[in-house]
Amino acid sequence: MEQVARRVTIADVAQRAGVSKTAVSFAFNKPDRLNVATASRILGIANELGYRPDPVARMLTQRRTGSIGILTPQDLSVIFTNPFFGSFSAGIAAVSEEHGYGLHFISPLHGSLSRAIHRATVDGVVAIGLTDDHPEIDEIRRAGLPMVLVDSATTGTLASVDIDDEGGARLAAAHVLELGHRTIMVLAIDGPRAAGIGEHGVVQRRMRGYRETLAEAGVELPEASIAVGPASIDGGSEAFDRLWDAGQRPTAVLAMSDAMAIGAIRAIHRKGRSVPGEISVVGFDDVDLAASTDPPLTTVHQPVRGKGEAAVRLLLSVMEGGQTEPVHRRLETRLVIRSSTGPVAAGIREVPADRPTSA
Amino acid sequence: MEQVARRVTIADVAQRAGVSKTAVSFAFNKPDRLNVATASRILGIANELGYRPDPVARMLTQRRTGSIGILTPQDLSVIFTNPFFGSFSAGIAAVSEEHGYGLHFISPLHGSLSRAIHRATVDGVVAIGLTDDHPEIDEIRRAGLPMVLVDSATTGTLASVDIDDEGGARLAAAHVLELGHRTIMVLAIDGPRAAGIGEHGVVQRRMRGYRETLAEAGVELPEASIAVGPASIDGGSEAFDRLWDAGQRPTAVLAMSDAMAIGAIRAIHRKGRSVPGEISVVGFDDVDLAASTDPPLTTVHQPVRGKGEAAVRLLLSVMEGGQTEPVHRRLETRLVIRSSTGPVAAGIREVPADRPTSA
DNA sequence: CCGGTTTGCTAAACCGGTTTTGTCAGCCCA
DNA sequence: TGGGCTGACAAAACCGGTTTAGCAAACCGG
Numbered sequence: 018m019e020q021v022a023r024r025v026t027i028a029d030v031a032q033r034a035g036v037s038k039t040a041v042s043f044a045f046n047k048p049d050r051l052n053v054a055t056a057s058r059i060l061g062i063a064n065e066l067g068y069r070p071d072p073v074a075r076m077l078t079q080r081r082t083g084s085i086g087i088l089t090p091q092d093l094s095v096i097f098t099n100p101f102f103g104s105f106s107a108g109i110a111a112v113s114e115e116h117g118y119g120l121h122f123i124s125p126l127h128g129s130l131s132r133a134i135h136r137a138t139v140d141g142v143v144a145i146g147l148t149d150d151h152p153e154i155d156e157i158r159r160a161g162l163p164m165v166l167v168d169s170a171t172t173g174t175l176a177s178v179d180i181d182d183e184g185g186a187r188l189a190a191a192h193v194l195e196l197g198h199r200t201i202m203v204l205a206i207d208g209p210r211a212a213g214i215g216e217h218g219v220v221q222r223r224m225r226g227y228r229e230t231l232a233e234a235g236v237e238l239p240e241a242s243i244a245v246g247p248a249s250i251d252g253g254s255e256a257f258d259r260l261w262d263a264g265q266r267p268t269a270v271l272a273m274s275d276a277m278a279i280g281a282i283r284a285i286h287r288k289g290r291s292v293p294g295e296i297s298v299v300g301f302d303d304v305d306l307a308a309s310t311d312p313p314l315t316t317v318h319q320p321v322r323g324k325g326e327a328a329v330r331l332l333l334s335v336m337e338g339g340q341t342e343p344v345h346r347r348l349e350t351r352l353v354i355r356s357s358t359g360p361v362a363a364g365i366r367e368v369p370a371d372r373p374t375s376a
Numbered sequence: 377m378e379q380v381a382r383r384v385t386i387a388d389v390a391q392r393a394g395v396s397k398t399a400v401s402f403a404f405n406k407p408d409r410l411n412v413a414t415a416s417r418i419l420g421i422a423n424e425l426g427y428r429p430d431p432v433a434r435m436l437t438q439r440r441t442g443s444i445g446i447l448t449p450q451d452l453s454v455i456f457t458n459p460f461f462g463s464f465s466a467g468i469a470a471v472s473e474e475h476g477y478g479l480h481f482i483s484p485l486h487g488s489l490s491r492a493i494h495r496a497t498v499d500g501v502v503a504i505g506l507t508d509d510h511p512e513i514d515e516i517r518r519a520g521l522p523m524v525l526v527d528s529a530t531t532g533t534l535a536s537v538d539i540d541d542e543g544g545a546r547l548a549a550a551h552v553l554e555l556g557h558r559t560i561m562v563l564a565i566d567g568p569r570a571a572g573i574g575e576h577g578v579v580q581r582r583m584r585g586y587r588e589t590l591a592e593a594g595v596e597l598p599e600a601s602i603a604v605g606p607a608s609i610d611g612g613s614e615a616f617d618r619l620w621d622a623g624q625r626p627t628a629v630l631a632m633s634d635a636m637a638i639g640a641i642r643a644i645h646r647k648g649r650s651v652p653g654e655i656s657v658v659g660f661d662d663v664d665l666a667a668s669t670d671p672p673l674t675t676v677h678q679p680v681r682g683k684g685e686a687a688v689r690l691l692l693s694v695m696e697g698g699q700t701e702p703v704h705r706r707l708e709t710r711l712v713i714r715s716s717t718g719p720v721a722a723g724i725r726e727v728p729a730d731r732p733t734s735a
Numbered sequence: 736c737c738g739g740t741t742t743g744c745t746a747a748a749c750c751g752g753t754t755t756t757g758t759c760a761g762c763c764c765a
Numbered sequence: 766t767g768g769g770c771t772g773a774c775a776a777a778a779c780c781g782g783t784t785t786a787g788c789a790a791a792c793c794g795g
Contacts, residue, residue, distance in 0.1 A: 024520065026781055037745045042783060052743060067518050072497050073435045074781035077750050082432065083495055084480070093469030093479060098664065103462045110452035110483070117486060119496065120452060121443070122479040124469070136442055137478065138431050138497065159426050161383065250664055279668045305457065305609055309638045311670035385751055396775045401753060411773060433751035436780050 025068045034062045045070060076138065084119035085109075085332060086139035090147055093124045099248050099276050100304040101321055108325025109143065116333060131156050141336045143167055143328040148218045163336045167328050168219045176335055176343045178328045182219050185317040185350030186226025186271075189299045192315070192352055193269040194234050197361040198297060201236065202267035203227055203243045204256045204277045223273050223301065242267065246277065253280020254287075261288065268296060268361050275300035275307050275316055282310070282357065293359035303353055313355035320348050384427045393421045404429060435497065443478035444468075444691060445498035449506055452483045458607050458635050459663040460680055467684020468502065475692060490515050500695045502526055502687040507577045522695045526687050527578045535694055535702045537687045541578050544676035544709030545585025545630075548658045551674070551711055552628040553593050556720040557656060560595065561626035562586055562602045563615045563636045582632050582660065601626065605636065612639020620647065627655060627720050634659035634666050634675055641669070641716065652718035662712055672714035679707050
């Protein structure tokens with residue numbers, strides 16, 4: 018075994034075969050431009066030497082990397098624990114793979130998203146959960162990198178894929194309303210930046226859906242009954258506990274993600290309460306496992322995987338330069354009623370919305 | 377807006393600033409080697425022109441990509457639907473991000489893993505579920521790429537991280553045995569290649585654990601009561617259904633992944649049977665959601681996230697050249713008993729193991 | 736047998752950076 | 766006053782490929 022084992026380069030092969038670098042390159046990429054005997058001799062020697070063209074050098078000359086980036090404003094270590102992201106990634110992966118692209122995840126590098134973006138070697142990016150007012154979006158745009166926005170605030174100039182967040186939230190709120198609930202808690206998703214995700218994000222749209230639907234039924238949603246946390250099981254538990262410990266006693270909780278809903282259910286169980294007997298819970302996303310939770314989760318369905326697929330398809334089309342007007346796709350949501358919601362318990366029904374019950 | 381907007385290069389900046397490329401490069405990387413006034417003037421112009429060093433060119437000269445690869449022998453679109461993978465990736469991401477590395481997923485490109493490997497621009501790779509006899513391992517080794525194997529057959533020459541698969545499986549089997557079960561079904565994970573995953577993979581180790589523990593109790597595990605399928609919810613459902621439709625009537629099923637276990641529970645419920653009343657189910661992995669399923673899943677816990685973290689730490693150490701003997705780490709497993717398992721129903725207890733019950 | 740085309744291959748330029756080496760002016764000190 | 770240093774920058778080589786331009790020999794029709 019050699020000690021340092023310097024990578025064998027195209028020049029090594031060329032020299033060993035007694036030909037030029039060009040010939041070696043041709044042997045690999047345009048074999049028809051070479052005498053068939055020469056070509057196979059070169060290939061033989063290359064193989065014998067264990068030569069593999071350096072992908073980086075290749076990228077440089079061809080001006081394409083063969084991979085697409087998934088951009089998230091949050092650390093991957095938190096994002097990956099959300100089952101939603103699994104399905105979404107699966108959708109992205111499915112059509113990327115089909116078209117021969119690899120997947121590169123781009124997340125804040127030591128806190129800086131823009132640093133991460135500039136280090137990333139991708140042909141295009143799908144950005145998830147980035148609001149349009151994020152400064153990094155401009156950086157990408159200036160870098161001329163094809164991009165599509167998912168779940169963000171589509172103010173227009175970039176292609177985007179979204180779902181009907183507000184409509185979905187309305188369905189969720191209407192559902193608990195119909196079951197007689199009047200004391201309602203909302204578990205909102207923590208934005209990438211602690212305070213203020215901007216006015217147009219997913220969170221805002223869903224919140225508006227909840228709030229307006231409740232308002233139309235004369236039910237107020239005081240700030241004190243809204244908690245914010247990361248979109249994970251623990252995040253949901255903690256958010257619920259925070260509100261509970263502050264004296265909130267809702268009969269229904271509307272969670273902005275299934276993970277949070279599941280966390281809330283766990284927290285509720287730990288308090289010795291039952292779902293949906295004492296407290297109803299509705300989620301958002303309808304992840305694969307939502308049908309198998311205890312109890313099976315009533316939730317707003319969105320085509321998570323389809324969203325990933327649509328995003329990549331869109332991205333590919335802008336990468337291929339059909340540089341027409343930016344396309345905006347909006348996918349539908351619907352309510353899936355399972356067993357985590359039920360009618361208000363009789364004794365609680367008449368409690369006014371603004372006074373927490375004490376049992 | 378410019379039409380073609382050619383990328384602005386270091387030469388453009390140099391020319392515009394009336395300096396050499398070297399100066400521009402220094403301004404970015406070694407500012408102390410320049411007169412402070414010159415440096416800031418260059419930076420100013422660079423910024424004004426919207427110049428960003430091309431990461432690919434940078435990679436080429438520095439011989440490092442700044443990202444690590446996750447190699448899977450299966451398509452990402454299937455891998456990502458396994459909640460196990462989410463936690464595992466989160467672990468990988470956590471320590472990668474901490475050390476400033478990006479994440480690149482490498483999966484079979486149009487069916488060829490080795491093609492994918494050669495296109496990948498990474499400084500090192502953690503390979504999950506690759507058995508040591510996989511030919512691509514040799515390719516990587518020959519390419520001189522640092523690598524650590526996770527959940528594979530560690531025959532030795534590469535660093536590896538594994539768990540005590542056999543021990544975990546023994547715990548699962550012993551548990552159902554103790555509950556009185558004698559008619560047992562196994563749901564095994566489908567390997568990357570349809571037939572024959574080699575003799576040493578995860579599947580084999582777990583199978584051995586099941587089989588030997590049962591054998592020690594005098595219980596046989598006929599081939600007819602083993603089904604193989606992808607490690608997903610649907611995969612579990614289908615595998616169970618296949619066996620059921622073939623007349624198998626187990627009182628307990630041992631699944632090699634939580635996803636499959638959940639799928640099996642779904643299938644069982646669809647047949648109108650109860651878990652654990654009529655059939656007990658034990659999973660493997662203990663994913664985040666296992667505590668929240670209906671019913672909460674009895675399963676073999678493994679430190680999924682910790683496995684990812686350990687893998688990257690190991691990888692970093694071999695990347696940094698501490699080229700000592702390959703390290704092999706083995707993480708522990710333990711049984712977590714929740715509510716998907718229970719004692720055999722009275723009427724069934726005496727049925728011999730090799731004759732399927734009929735109700 | 737001659738001009739034009741094709742075949743098979745090479746030299747050199749290029750991709751966009753980094754790094755090594757070199758140049759030149761100013762300064763210090765004997 | 767001149768030799769050695771140092772500071773500030775430039776020129777050129779280099780990373781490892783691809784691609785363009787070109788050249789010599791073989792071929793080819795008339």
